[in-house]
Structure formats: structure tokens, C-alpha cells
Amino acid sequence: MKVLNLQCTHQHSFEGWFASEDDFQNQLSRGMIECPMCADKSVQKLPSAPRLNLGGHPSGQDLADQGKQASSSRAVALSSAQGSHDVAAVTGAPSGRSPAEQAAFLKALRHVMAHTEDVGGRFAEEARRMHYGEQEARSIRGQTSAREAVELIEEGIDVMPLPLPAAVKDTLQ
Structure with missing residues (x-):
């Protein structure tokens, strides 16, 4: 399973889960992928780095600040x-x-x-x-x-x- 970071032309960022890169390209070419914010079908894949769990956790204050903003x-x-x-x-x-x-x-x-x-x-x-x-x-x-x-x-x-x-x-x- 590949989790890709995607973005539409209006700069809305979202995630897409695909079986493979070929699956993503196939769905994209058939117009099956659209932005959940604005329904724009012009979507591009963003560069992303793999997630590495190195044992570090965000501080309690960082989590509190994120919760307050949301x-x-x-x-x-x-x-x-x-x-x-x-x-x-x-x-x-x-x-x-x-x-x-x-x-x-x-x-x-x-x-x-x-x-x-x-x-x-x-x-x-x-x-x-x-x-x-x-x-x-x-x-x-x-x-x-x-x-x-x-x-x-x-x-x-x-x-x-x-x-x-x-x-x-x-x-x-």
C-alpha cells in the first residue's frame, strides 16, 4: 500500500492510498482522483519522505497548541x-x-x-x-x-x- 501526498491546483493538500504507483497513475489518467475540498481533478503527487519512528514524540505543549488551533x-x-x-x-x-x-x-x-x-x-x-x-x-x-x-x-x-x-x-x- 502506498500513501501519497497529493495537491490540487488550488493548493489543497490531501492523502491518497493506492495499491501501487501504477494504480495511482491509472486512476489519475482516468480522472478518478479529485480534491476532497474543491473537487478539482487536476491533481499532482507531492514529494514525500518516508516516515521514520526514531522514538521522539512531540512535546505535550506542541500537541496542546495543535489542538487549540484545530x-x-x-x-x-x-x-x-x-x-x-x-x-x-x-x-x-x-x-x-x-x-x-x-x-x-x-x-x-x-x-x-x-x-x-x-x-x-x-x-x-x-x-x-x-x-x-x-x-x-x-x-x-x-x-x-x-x-x-x-x-x-x-x-x-x-x-x-x-x-x-x-x-x-x-x-x-
């Missing part, structure tokens, strides 16, 4: 998503983030996916119905145009653009 990123993403009843999904994802930040971002997206109803292209209509009391309030997500999202905000309806990679709908490993 949880603060997660808290920002979740509080924004949970603070609103309406969530508009648009394409795109933050680039240039560390692997820990990308992982926190994906975890927050999975939380939103698990706790909201996908109303698809009916997002603006559903958000208005809930806002004006025509329908019971619930957490929703869906797609709408940027112009429609601005109109919802101008009406006083809380919406939040949410970068939602296509891969989040599937099980990510």
Missing part, C-alpha cells in the same frame, strides 16, 4: 453555521490552509450536512417561507444565486454562503 478553526465554522437557520451553499473552498485547518473545515461541513435539510434550488423560497412564518423554522441548505442571496439578506433573512465541495456529499476517508 478547535478554534472548528468553533468559528460551527458557530457561524449553527447561529443561522438558513444556510446557502455555493461552490469553492478556502485554499492555502494547513492540513489541520482543512480537516477542521471538512469536519464542520460534515456537521452542517448532518444537521440541515437539503432543499436544493428551492433555498430562497424555503428561507422566505420560514422567515415570514408560513412554514416552521428549521435548518436548511441549498443553492441560490449571489443576487438572490443578497436580496434575502436585504429582507432581513439570515443566510450564510457556505463553500461546499462536491465530495462532502459522499463519504470522505
Whole structure:
């Protein structure tokens, strides 16, 4: 089993597990590999060094600092998503983030996916119905145009653009 460090053209880094180098090249040539953050199929293999266990462990402070960084990123993403009843999904994802930040971002997206109803292209209509009391309030997500999202905000309806990679709908490993 080969574990490869991969990166898309938007500089999102991720891991891929393959039976062999040939398996990686075969899947890449058939367009079967895509970035879990933005679904970009233009992926390249990064140079990597083998992992050597030399008995050294990160200090307790290093682990605590890593945990604080990951949880603060997660808290920002979740509080924004949970603070609103309406969530508009648009394409795109933050680039240039560390692997820990990308992982926190994906975890927050999975939380939103698990706790909201996908109303698809009916997002603006559903958000208005809930806002004006025509329908019971619930957490929703869906797609709408940027112009429609601005109109919802101008009406006083809380919406939040949410970068939602296509891969989040599937099980990510």
C-alpha cells in the first residue's frame, strides 16, 4: 500500500492510498482522483519522505497548541453555521490552509450536512417561507444565486454562503 501526498491546483493538500504507483497513475489518467475540498481533478503527487519512528514524540505543549488551533478553526465554522437557520451553499473552498485547518473545515461541513435539510434550488423560497412564518423554522441548505442571496439578506433573512465541495456529499476517508 502506498500513501501519497497529493495537491490540487488550488493548493489543497490531501492523502491518497493506492495499491501501487501504477494504480495511482491509472486512476489519475482516468480522472478518478479529485480534491476532497474543491473537487478539482487536476491533481499532482507531492514529494514525500518516508516516515521514520526514531522514538521522539512531540512535546505535550506542541500537541496542546495543535489542538487549540484545530478547535478554534472548528468553533468559528460551527458557530457561524449553527447561529443561522438558513444556510446557502455555493461552490469553492478556502485554499492555502494547513492540513489541520482543512480537516477542521471538512469536519464542520460534515456537521452542517448532518444537521440541515437539503432543499436544493428551492433555498430562497424555503428561507422566505420560514422567515415570514408560513412554514416552521428549521435548518436548511441549498443553492441560490449571489443576487438572490443578497436580496434575502436585504429582507432581513439570515443566510450564510457556505463553500461546499462536491465530495462532502459522499463519504470522505
